[in-house]
Amino acid sequence: MPARGHTLYISQDGDDPEVRRISQEYQSSGKAKYLNFHYQQPANPSPEAFRFPSYFKIAQHYQWALGQIFDVLGHEKVIIIEGKSNDLFVKGIWMLNAHCC
Numbered sequence: 001m002p003a004r005g006h007t008l009y010i011s012q013d014g015d016d017p018e019v020r021r022i023s024q025e026y027q028s029s030g031k032a033k034y035l036n037f038h039y040q041q042p043a044n045p046s047p048e049a050f051r052f053p054s055y056f057k058i059a060q061h062y063q064w065a066l067g068q069i070f071d072v073l074g075h076e077k078v079i080i081i082e083g084k085s086n087d088l089f090v091k092g093i094w095m096l097n098a099h100c101c
Contacts, residue, residue, distance in 0.1 A: 008032040009069065013039070013061035035068055037061045 010023040010032050026032035039057050042049060049056045069078045 007075075009035055009065075011035040011037055011061070011065040011068075013037045013057065035065060037064050 008026075008031065010026065012019050012023060012035070020036070023032065023034040027034040039060060042056075045056075066078065069075050
């Protein structure tokens with residue numbers, strides 16, 4: 001893990017083998033922990049889920065990943081860096097507190 005005691009988690013929501021390989025490499029070297037999300041088709045999807053399936057998949061991934069960080073692993077805060085690993089393009093950075101709302 002990083003020298004200052006912060007843990008880097010990589011959460012993958014797709015099945016890109018290169019992303020998986022790099023993420024697992026970081027985990028093997030002790031630089032990160034790899035979380036692999038598996039999308040679940042909702043039992044009773046809303047009409048919006050059919051119109052905007054990508055948004056619902058992204059929302060499901062965020063719900064799962066934040067549940068892992070806050071509820072399962074017990075962290076109080078998280079910094080999210082959203083981007084594409086293949087070109088290191090960062091789409092956004094957010095900091096969330098487990099008790100913010």
